[in-house]
Amino acid sequence: MRYMAVERLDLTGSPASKESDVYSLAMTAFTVLTGITPYIDVNGYITLIVRIKSGDRPSRPTNLAGSRLMPDDVWDMITSCWNDVPGLRSDISSMYEVFLASSLQEVHRVKTDIRTGERKRSSKKIRSRLADFFQSLLVSEPEIKRLVNDMDQRLENQTMSDKERRRLFNELCKTCSRRRVIPDSMYIPDRSNEATVEYTGGFATVSRSAYGGHQVAIKVINVYTNTLNTTRSGFCREVVAWKHLRHPNILPLLGVTFDDDYFSMVSEWMDNGNINEFILKDPDANRTALLADVANGLKYMHDLSIVHGDIKGANILINKDRRGCIADFSLTTITGVGSHPAHGVTPIATTFSGDTLMSFTAGGTYRWMSPELLDPDQFGIPKEEEGRPTRQSDCYALGMVIYEVLCGHSPFIEKENSLMLTSEIVNGVRPTKPEGAERLGFNNELWTIVERCWQGIIVERPGIDDILSCLNDATAFWYMREL
Incomplete structure (x- = not known):
């Protein structure tokens, strides 16, 4: 929604057009150039609509790095694309010409920065990368794997108190998410090459196959390069939480296949459907x-x-x-x-x-x-x-x-x-x-x-x-x- 043209937010539901595409592309360009999500301060669905329809648009960055990536000609073009009147927006050819000229200028600047040793990194990214680096120094990957396997096995202890189980469960989920690992007990062989696709959607593909003498459902998560780490973290959270939910009215997780860019979950196939x-x-x-x-x-x-x-x-x-x-x-x-x-x-x-x-x-x-x-x-x-x-x-x-x-x-x-x-x-x-x-x-x-x-x-x-x-x-x- 943050990237949708204002006319598409009308209750009449205006169809997509070249002009609405230009608006969305300009909003995407703003995000790419500044690293800022449009309307980042707004989460409310209705509040966001009101802000956009009232003419509120993202502000031009004032920091040095942002202003270098958002020179006058680029900013003027972007704001033109955000015009409330679709017919007054810049066209795609104009956008291409402005971006091409700006990119050539940026290449020249980067070469100069490299020669002078200048580094432009946000403090937030530096802190995040340093935190990950020092964490990796303190606890190695093999040690993390051992700790995860130990917590996973301890959760199988039926005599553990509910309070202790919740604490350990929470710690296991957080650790697996942050380090993007899962317990060894969850791995099963990949069966996707023997499977029949039953459903394909934007987030996953569900197939049917045989495993251990039973029909199983294989849910393969769609992975995109620009969100790989986020997808890995989310996958680890979901499957670890799911594994330790044991109840007659909870679908059991049989196992997962987890590789660099291939994530799948295997559960019993339900002939009766939803x-x-x-x-x-x-x-x-x-x-x-x-x-x-x-x-x-x-x-x-x-x-x-x-x-x-x-x-x-x-x-x-x-x-x-x-x-x-x-x-x-x-x-x-x-x-x-x-x-x-x-x-x-x-x-x-x-x-x-x-x-x-x-x-x-x-x-x-x-x-x-x-x-x-x-x-x-x-x-x-x-x-x-x-x-x-x-x-x-x-x-x-x-x-x-x-x-x-x-x-x-x-x-x-x-x-x-x-x-x-x-x-x-x-x-x-x-x-x-x-x-x-x-x-x-x-x-x-x-x-x-x-x-x-x-x-x-x-x-x-x-x-x-x-x-x-x-x-x-x-x-x-x-x-x-x-x-």
Whole structure:
């Protein structure tokens, strides 16, 4: 969104054009030349839209290095490309000519700097690289690997207290993420060359293969050179967290393949598909029982102070015993151990931000997201906690999943405009009670708790125990409802 042309933010959803491409390219050029993400001070989705549509644009850098990379002709061209009126923007040919001339000047300057020994590095990068360097001196890679394997084995100790398990789990996840390693116990042979591709998306490819006499799903992460280290860190966080979640309603991780630029996760293949696919094939299945499975899995995670972060129907798979299993732990977080004092949350995986929200918008995930994740500013979320999933946001999403599964369609299915819908969610719009609610499985108590899950006031949402209790009661009601 930070790079989208202003006209594309209209509720009418203006289509992409040459002029909107020029606007986005100019915003990208600003980031590349300055190292600054546009509107870095804004995380709120709605706040960001208001800033852009009001004519707010990034400021010209004033530091020496930034000004050298942003001479007058380049800055004038970039600001021209940001004009609110598409027809008044510079065209791509003009951009090319200005960048070409500027690049030749920069090559000459770099040669001069090399001869004089001048070095231009930001202090932040220097500090970061020095920290990594000294850490590598203090603890070698073989030693880190030994420590990781030791922590991994200790977590298998069933007599360990919950408090100690959380502390060790958190330390293992952080170490694996920072050093981009995983325990040896997680490696399995690569089977991708024997697999049949079942799904290809922007983030991963899912294939089907055989391993150990069973059908398995192989999820291969799409890796891009410019984000390799970030992807490695995120992959290590996700798989280590996933491995140590053991519950009948959590999809088990069988192992991983982890190489320089190839990352894959292997889990049991679920012939029944996700919960939405399953109920389409078997409309008479006890949907409240499946939802109780989801709540049981989420209760297990919350009892361990672990937050899922992306609860929705597509992330709930149905196993061969026709039970619901939670999957996809890419946004999992652990709470309460070595965390920020404000809310007690330490991220294991990425948090939502204005940029990552756009990728979720493309896949529709915003329909399950709580309003404080969509616009943290409006809900008074501290800056350091913005976009970070919580138990309460999990319970909000679970309320949406209950609605999704019992109604048989996504929340807000009648609304197609993502910008308008996210604004409405932030301002309190929620799905309405469907006609024939009892026939669908909503008794009065279940609908009441679903509405409580959707409360905009975070502290008024029910906890997972209350939701699970209500779903258990609704399961008995399922077979007594009038069809």
